[in-house]
Amino acid sequence: MDNCIFCKIANKTIPAKLIHEDAELMAFHDINPAAPVHLLIVPKQHIGTLAECADEHAAMLGRMLLLAPKLAQEQGCGYEAGDGTAGTGGFKTLVNTGPDGGQEVYHLHMHVIGGPRPWAGQR
Ligand code: AMP
Ligand code: ZN
Numbered sequence: 001m002d003n004c005i006f007c008k009i010a011n012k013t014i015p016a017k018l019i020h021e022d023a024e025l026m027a028f029h030d031i032n033p034a035a036p037v038h039l040l041i042v043p044k045q046h047i048g049t050l051a052e053c054a055d056e057h058a059a060m061l062g063r064m065l066l067l068a069p070k071l072a073q074e075q076g077c078g079y080e081a082g083d084g085t086a087g088t089g090g091f092k093t094l095v096n097t098g099p100d101g102g103q104e105v106y107h108l109h110m111h112v113i114g115g116p117r118p119w120a121g122q123r
Contacts, residue, residue, distance in 0.1 A: 001046040006107035010044040020071060024060060027071055027112075036115025037077045037091065041067055047108040050097045068093050068112045077114030090114060 001007045009016045010026060019039065020027035030038040041064050047053060053061060072078045072091040079090035091114030096103040113119075 001107070004046055004107050005105055006040075006042050006109060007046050010042070019075070020067065025064060025067060027067065030111070035113045035119040037072065037075045037113065039071055039075065039112040040109045041071070041112060042107065042109045048106045049103065050095050050108060053108070064110050065093070068110065072112055072114055075114075089116060 008014045009028065016028035018026060018028045025041060025043055027039055027041045030040050043060055047057065069078060073087065077089060077091045078087040080087035091112055094111040094113065
């Protein structure tokens with residue numbers, strides 16, 4: 001999509017602090033972090049909002065969710081898995097949808113927000 005900032009990050013037209021990339025998803029640090037750790041998990045395919053997702057996107061949405069604790073752990077805000085896997089204080093996952101949902105970038109993304117509280121910005 002022309003003029004979509006996350007498509008431009010996906011096709012490397014503009015830079016981002018990438019921490020994960022595979023064939024389907026990318027993840028990078030939010031440019032305006034609301035907490036010590038603030039990541040965005042983003043499909044490379046342009047999908048405007050969560051409300052546009054359909055059955056065909058179910059597996060991809062599941063993989064977005066499953067990537068969150070892995071990246072949170074790597075960034076120092078994981079949470080113990082219950083099997084003794086080391087963690088810390090945990091994190092928040094958030095998908096804003098539409099104007100009343102506070103969505104600013106209309107390319108589907110999931111926030112992963114964590115780190116020791118109190119945070120400078122609350123979301
Ligand atoms: P939302 O309000 O859910 O649409 O969130 C959009 C998020 O994208 C905000 O937290 C912005 O700080 C973040 N953002 C916007 N542009 C960039 C960029 N070029 N690189 C990284 N994060 C960005
Ligand atoms: Zn896009």
